[in-house]
Amino acid sequence: xxxxxxxxxxxxxxxxxxxxxxxxxxxxxxxxxxxxxxxxxxxxxxxxxxxxxxxxxxxxxxxxxxxxxxxxxxxxxxxxxxxxxxxxxxxxxxxxxxxxxxxxxxxxxxxxxxxxxxxxxxxxxxxxxxxxxxxxxxx
Amino acid sequence: xxxxxxxxxxxxxxxxxxxxxxxxxxxxxxxxxxxxxxxxxxxxxxxxxxxxxxxxxxxxxxxxxxxxxxxxxxxxxxxxxxxxxxxxxxxxxxxxxxxxxxxxxxxxxxxxxxxxxxxxxxxxxxxxxxxxxxxxxxxxxxxxxxxxxxxxxxxxxxxxxxxxxxxxxxxxxxxxxxxxxxxxxxxxxxxxxxxxxxxxxxxxxxxxxxxxxxxxxxxxxxxxxxxxxxxxxxxxxxxxxxxxxxxxxxxxxxxxxxxxxxxxxxxxxxxxxxxxxxxxxxxxxxxxxxxxxxxxxxxxxxxxxxxxxxxxxxxxxxxxxxxxxxxxxxxxxxxxxxxxxxxxxxxxxxxxxxxxxxxxxxxxxxxxxxxxxxxxxxxxxxxxxxxxxxxxxxxxxxxxxxxxxxxxxxxxxxxxxxxxxxxxxxxxxxxxxxxxxxxxxxxxxxxxxxxxxxxxxxxxxxxxxxxxxxxxxxxxxxxxxxxxxxxxxxxxxxxxxxxxxx
Numbered sequence: 001x002x003x004x005x006x007x008x009x010x011x012x013x014x015x016x017x018x019x020x021x022x023x024x025x026x027x028x029x030x031x032x033x034x035x036x037x038x039x040x041x042x043x044x045x046x047x048x049x050x051x052x053x054x055x056x057x058x059x060x061x062x063x064x065x066x067x068x069x070x071x072x073x074x075x076x077x078x079x080x081x082x083x084x085x086x087x088x089x090x091x092x093x094x095x096x097x098x099x100x101x102x103x104x105x106x107x108x109x110x111x112x113x114x115x116x117x118x119x120x121x122x123x124x125x126x127x128x129x130x131x132x133x134x135x136x137x138x139x
Numbered sequence: 140x141x142x143x144x145x146x147x148x149x150x151x152x153x154x155x156x157x158x159x160x161x162x163x164x165x166x167x168x169x170x171x172x173x174x175x176x177x178x179x180x181x182x183x184x185x186x187x188x189x190x191x192x193x194x195x196x197x198x199x200x201x202x203x204x205x206x207x208x209x210x211x212x213x214x215x216x217x218x219x220x221x222x223x224x225x226x227x228x229x230x231x232x233x234x235x236x237x238x239x240x241x242x243x244x245x246x247x248x249x250x251x252x253x254x255x256x257x258x259x260x261x262x263x264x265x266x267x268x269x270x271x272x273x274x275x276x277x278x279x280x281x282x283x284x285x286x287x288x289x290x291x292x293x294x295x296x297x298x299x300x301x302x303x304x305x306x307x308x309x310x311x312x313x314x315x316x317x318x319x320x321x322x323x324x325x326x327x328x329x330x331x332x333x334x335x336x337x338x339x340x341x342x343x344x345x346x347x348x349x350x351x352x353x354x355x356x357x358x359x360x361x362x363x364x365x366x367x368x369x370x371x372x373x374x375x376x377x378x379x380x381x382x383x384x385x386x387x388x389x390x391x392x393x394x395x396x397x398x399x400x401x402x403x404x405x406x407x408x409x410x411x412x413x414x415x416x417x418x419x420x421x422x423x424x425x426x427x428x429x430x431x432x433x434x435x436x437x438x439x440x441x442x443x444x445x446x447x448x449x450x451x452x453x454x455x456x457x458x459x460x461x462x463x464x465x466x467x468x469x470x471x472x473x474x475x476x477x478x479x480x481x482x483x484x485x486x487x488x489x490x491x492x493x494x495x496x497x498x499x500x501x502x503x504x505x506x507x508x509x510x511x512x513x514x515x516x517x518x519x520x521x522x523x524x525x526x527x528x529x530x531x532x533x534x535x536x537x538x539x540x541x542x543x544x545x546x547x548x549x550x551x552x553x554x555x556x557x558x559x560x561x562x563x564x565x566x567x568x569x570x571x572x573x574x575x576x577x578x579x580x581x582x583x584x585x586x587x588x589x590x591x592x593x594x595x596x597x598x599x600x601x602x603x604x605x606x607x608x609x610x611x612x613x614x615x616x617x618x619x620x621x622x623x624x625x626x627x628x629x630x631x632x633x634x635x636x637x638x639x640x641x
Contacts, residue, residue, distance in 0.1 A: 060476075066473050121481075
């Protein structure tokens with residue numbers, strides 16, 4: 001038995017362990033990131049017909065939370081934290097369920113709001129509030 | 140060429156006869172003399188300062204202030220030949236048509252004539268300011284070379300352009316034109332003009348019946364006193380000193396010359412220029428260079444701005460405003476979220492977006508209580524000093540807010556960008572407040588003596604040989620910078636004097 005053969009034998013358990021660890025990593029990543037990679041990171045809701053239109057949902061959630069905090073700070077009645085109300089506005093409004101069309105209509109008609117000063121279409125904020133209220137609160 | 144005279148060498152008690160006394164050697168006074176150069180009219184220009192800055196002379200401007208914070212009265216203007224053109228920014232832009240209109244929703248509005256009356260004088264005024272060819276809102280040629288304007292959707296705000304005074308002659312790189320330095324030799328070549336430096340007009344002395352100007356008291360800081368006896372006189376001392384001289388000349392008319400109806404000194408105005416009023420985001424990150432800084436184009440210097448259309452102003456009862464793009468900034472988390480969400484909903488790529496602060500110049504509404512008044516304090520010449528009661532109305536800020544809101548809407552409509560409005564409360568506006576040093580309104584023009592100090596020809600009501608030049612005669616103020624427009628008014632006055640002084 002040569003020294004080099006002994007070395008190959010000794011590598012087997014090491015390689016096996018590495019493979020196991022890699023497999024665990026892949027599985028873990030798949031469990032954690034899989035839904036996002038498949039476009040389904042967020043829990044299913046009854047508003048997904050609207051929320052799935054938001055290609056940058058994380059930003060929409062942040063914006064929605066800012067809008068809600070502003071409304072609370074200034075004791076404004078709008079936007080409402082009621083997701084159902086926001087969804088109803090988007091489905092029954094001029095966009096008929098299309099957030100993009102609703103935003104375009106708002107822009108043409110001048111239905112704009114200021115959120116922390118940002119001049120935005122009303123329906124954009126409705127969608128952002130919907131995204132915020134339909135998502136788990138930040139830890 | 141004729142050398143300038145020095146009032147300090149005029150013997151005390153002298154009386155100097157002349158056809159036309161021009162009181163003040165700033166842009167208006169100089170423009171008037173140049174415009175009448177080809178006439179036989181004997182002119183005498185009285186300039187308080189010399190050819191350069193002098194602290195003692197400058198201190199004659201000192202005064203007091205009340206109301207909202209404002210620039211010290213001896214800091215926002217300059218008292219030597221060329222006047223405040225010695226420190227102006229060079230911004231030129233003609234008044235808009237609506238600026239001349241009587242608007243039922245804007246008290247005290249309405250000039251005695253429309254824009255068409257001044258239009259024949261704009262090109263010459265522009266030439267005096269050395270601001271190049273008159274191409275303000277005809278930018279197609281040069282924007283083709285320097286980049287397209289930021290796209291805006293249909294609406295009430297449009298891309299407009301300043302042109303800049305650019306001193307020619309021996310120093311073509313000098314921005315902008317300093318009228319004293321630039322036109323000294325031209326003034327010396329006028330055969331019937333005497334320019335007298337260090338000559339302070341301290342009184343407009345009317346005939347006992349108050350119906351005509353008899354003579355002008357002149358004093359120097361060295362203690363000389365003498366008299367100028369003109370057939371006609373034009374007061375061209377600027378928007379603060381014009382009313383001061385009229386109010387202080389109260390020996391015959393006890394309320395001051397031209398002040399029978401308590402209007403002299405009222406309606407003072409300036410352009411608020413609060414900083415960082417908004418943030419503009421351009422989705423594709425591209426803005427033409429002429430937005431941020433003045434740029435050479437077609438033998439002129441230009442800078443873009445956003446302005447409300449006259450139609451939008453009428454529909455929404457708004458004052459004028461000119462918003463400019465200033466410095467690039469980084470957005471905070473809220474801004475990034477707003478941009479990302481908006482871009483995703485509009486279906487545009489904002490990965491290369493850039494953000495900039497927005498500056499502005501705002502027109503204020505006429506206010507009779509925003510005024511200068513005489514005090515009991517006196518300067519070294521014995522002239523009463525002034526106090527300024529400065530005001531700015533919440534409605535002035537609200538008007539600008541509405542314009543920026545519309546700009547934001549049009550950027551969204553064009554899918555080219557978006558706006559953040561940075562100020563909403565009065566405290567927020569005032570915290571970033573600055574002023575344009577555009578002193579206007581204190582001897583306003585109106586055909587009715589009860590509503591104006593001067594008539595449509597710039598003549599002081601009731602005194603046929605006394606006129607006023609400069610932006611103090613503006614009844615309303617526009618958002619445009621006043622110098623070029625004031626020059627146009629002065630050239631029009633020169634035509635009037637040319638006719639009546641034949």
